[in-house]
Amino acid sequence: HEPPAPTTAAELSVWPASATEPRPGALAVGGVPLTEIADRFGTPVYVLDEAEVRDRCRTYRTAFPDAEVLYAAKAFLCRAMARWTAEEGLGLDVCSAGELELAVTAGFPPERIVLHGNAKSPRDLDTALRLGVGRIVIDSPSEVARLAAAVGPGGHQKVMVRVVPGIGAGGHEKIRTGTDDQKSGLSITDGYAQHAIARILDQPQLRLTGLHCHLGSQITGVRPYLVAVRRLVGLMTRLHEQHGLVLPELDLGGGHGIAYRPGEQALDLTALARKVRTELADACTAAGLPVPRLIIEPGRAIVGPAGIALYHVLSVKQTGDHVFVAVDGGMSDNPRPALYGVRYAPRLIGRHSTAEGTRVTVVGRHCEAGDVLAADVELPADVRPGDLLAVPVAGAYHLSMASGYNLVGRPPVAAVRDGLARLLVRRESIEDIRSRDVGL
Ligand code: LYS
CATH class of the missing domain: 3.20.20.10 (Alanine racemase)
Known part of the structure; x- marks a missing residue:
């Protein structure tokens, strides 16, 4: 079969302007490879491109x-x-x-x-x-x-x-x-x-x-x-x-x-x-x-396209007519598909797959059938546990509407700028959760 075509400009149109892909799958934002962010801060993690936020503010002031x-x-x-x-x-x-x-x-x-x-x-x-x-x-x-x-x-x-x-x-x-x-x-x-x-x-x-x-x-x-x-x-x-x-x-x-x-x-x-x-x-x-x-x-038009969510795939299985790709986050960090039926376009990153595309449903780890992050999207057919998925346009109304469901803890936020990543908001830990629980 044909190897998958390289990412087109149209596909990158929903990514921050700083997004580059020097090699297939090696996506970088704000000069920082997304894999590096996943390694350093763990997943799920949200990435915020400072230059994209600032550019969008300027676009508004100019318009x-x-x-x-x-x-x-x-x-x-x-x-x-x-x-x-x-x-x-x-x-x-x-x-x-x-x-x-x-x-x-x-x-x-x-x-x-x-x-x-x-x-x-x-x-x-x-x-x-x-x-x-x-x-x-x-x-x-x-x-x-x-x-x-x-x-x-x-x-x-x-x-x-x-x-x-x-x-x-x-x-x-x-x-x-x-x-x-x-x-x-x-x-x-x-x-x-x-x-x-x-x-x-x-x-x-x-x-x-x-x-x-x-x-x-x-x-x-x-x-x-x-x-x-x-x-x-x-x-x-x-x-x-x-x-x-x-x-x-x-x-x-x-x-x-x-x-x-x-x-x-x-x-x-x-x-x-x-x-x-x-x-x-x-x-x-x-x-x-x-x-x-x-x-x-x-709000959304300033911060939405500046954010990216990164998840690790935890399991892949076929049930009924569907291939479910389950990741380490879900409706607790992004309730929008469940609330409004919003559709996202996740991508496999961190490795170059030459496998053909197949239809899958990307789901979360929570205890609900409705915990779907992206229904009916195309990912390489060899998608497997350990893979990294990136969801663009994740900057608005994800973390601000995040919940404590299943006590998984809310993800951290890292900012990228000029080739450097820094932590803005740390991951919610079990200690954070336990410290609010003051009765027995
Ligand atoms: N929270 C909604 C969303 O994720 C939009 C409501 C905006 C607040 N007025 O799209």
Whole structure:
């Protein structure tokens, strides 16, 4: 049979720009061979290409020169991520006291941080006020009075309001947040948004700087964002008429889609920037309003393609119609296939196989049939225990959603840059797990 063709540019398109393959199977990222990382840190391990993260921050700043770009920490946060994004001039979008505390203690300027959350705990609000976050995004009617009381008389806090524009967009039903029948935001359609805004305007210690919306995740077309601009400027127009209110900011959230496998479509950021700017300027001119400063909140599109997951194969077996290739991680470090049916494109690395490709299902080590990492993918037919698999586009919503299932411990994160690898987050050990277990 034919030996497998060398890796094509299309196949490498979902890898960091620094990815090279000097010999077949000898994949390196950030100048560091992936096998070296697996040897040094063990597997499963997550690799983060610092230059790729920084380049993606710069791409956003170039595409949206007048906008404020907030990195959505929920995609993945560690102290290094906070430092890189701060140095690249981004702000930060956080959803909890935990994300906020980690970022600020890593040196992230609190005034460049925005706090979100459909249900903020008292600790979230107290931490935000104590650390002095730039804005807090109000997401429910009761939050208005709670926040005003927490700020206290004479105090001062900038806020935005998360509104639901009534737009269905995004890669999966579970991650669509722009429609009326879900838990986030205040609906424009039924007037909850307008009602909450009127209550905010009654609180002297709260200063409303703008409207916020988030349509969903993995959005690959520009259109939903343009519809959102029109609906939000429509609401801004009515608020201007009713209250004489002029809002200086408009936050369109994130949800920018990326490719997980070669050939998949990603959102075109240049087109998004150009069309949103035009749409916003046109809508505001028509309404006689000044054009607000745009805020956007990409998370996945900054860190997703910069991350790679490395696993060792533990077993290969044929059951029924399937060849199952089981690895030493699984749904505890990547719940996304189980949650959203997401498809990945793992690759064999570390050796050059001349075997033909065969269809396999890459599964994890957890005690569930649904613990699948990559269903129905092609790997060399001689794939065997001890082999190394690399999964690209693993930087977003893997470790940030990792669980303690089966007490396997969460994997470490290593950064690569200029031919050097360094540990950012160490592996969770049984001592870590045992130290929280304080009763008997
Ligand atoms: N966690 C989801 C994912 O892995 C997306 C939700 C984004 C948060 N608003 O794709």
